[in-house]
Amino acid sequence: MAITNLNEFLTDYFTAKDCEIISNHDGVIQIQLNEQMDRELMNRPFYWHYIKKIGRTGDPMQLTLITNPKQRDAKGDWIHFGSPRLQQIMNHLKEKEKFTKLFQLIHATEKTPLHPWLVVNFKISYQGQHKKDEIISIGLHLVNGMMKLDMMNLLRKFSLQTTISDYCFTLSPMIKIKSGYIRMETVLSNYIEEQEHTWAKKSLELLQEEIQTLQHFYQDDLESEQMKKEQDELTKRYHPKVTLDVINGGIVYLEQHAL
Structure with a gap:
């Protein structure tokens, strides 16, 4: 992906x-x-x-x-x-x-419909003891609901432009952009859940070790503001979390059987 x-x-x-x-x-x-x-x-x-x-x-x-x-x-x-x-x-x-609208370049001689695809590039960040970023590109056909992964690589074979070619017209989406985006988020949530998360377990173990060391150092003053501050910093640094961000996206209009 x-x-x-x-x-x-x-x-x-x-x-x-x-x-x-x-x-x-x-x-x-x-x-x-x-x-x-x-x-x-x-x-x-x-x-x-x-x-x-x-x-x-x-x-x-x-x-x-x-x-x-x-x-x-x-x-x-x-x-x-x-x-x-x-x-x-x-x-x-x-x-x-962040957002764009592109059309497939077509040398048409008769009326040709172009189908709308919602294309979004996401970044998944895994943060804990170490940090890892993953970029995932998804395309969703806004008429029939077909979804394609690795969409940006699939689009490489087309010439895309910001204006529609002569004799071409666009089909109206049946799926709203917000609904389509929610479908993509669901796919990514399932993908993240299916990953091996030993990194998160190791981060939590390291966090507990660091907190224990800190508490030992402050054993005579566990309620001090400085101790709480340092513990918060450790938690922020090592507590595992996964975030999902949109890099960019847009609507791309393609011929019916382009993909």
């Missing part, structure tokens, strides 16, 4: 942003950013302010991303679920492009 190929995800992301992929070999991706993505990711506001002030064309930076663990010592940003750079990209998607 999860998107595990970060290399494909990142190359697709930057290609969609009109950035040149200079090289992509053995889990090392070298990207030439454009001005927009340099502004979004490289934290150089003063540089761009100065460049615009003097009327020059700026020089966007190159970015090297490493997705192969064997290459993690190479020069660049080591990318994995939970890494700062990947989190930055996810936040950018969440803040700037």
Whole structure:
């Protein structure tokens, strides 16, 4: 269910942003950013302010991303679920492009209906002694209720655009977006429940050990504010929890038998 190929995800992301992929070999991706993505990711506001002030064309930076663990010592940003750079990209998607509407590009010569799909990309975060993030993409046909997992990879084979092609028209949804989203949440809840949760048990055991150590240290003052504060911090750090967040999503209109 999860998107595990970060290399494909990142190359697709930057290609969609009109950035040149200079090289992509053995889990090392070298990207030439454009001005927009340099502004979004490289934290150089003063540089761009100065460049615009003097009327020059700026020089966007190159970015090297490493997705192969064997290459993690190479020069660049080591990318994995939970890494700062990947989190930055996810936040950018969440803040700037959370919702969209896209249409399949079709060279039609007669009236062609396009079917609505609700597509949502979720992030499941498992938090305890360690943290793990999982990205899951789901598509729901809003007319017949068909559900597809790994939806973003399925959409890769289509050319999508923000305007509808000539001779095409859209079908009205039979399933409301809110209802469709609830169906997706139910699927994910069942998926989470079916996972092996030994990590949660280990986190709870570690939490109890840490609290016992703390109480031993404060054995003469168990009601102190400092002791309670430190215990709350331990609980916040180690108590296992699972959170579900929406990264982005939208409505995608496809031909009837596209999927």
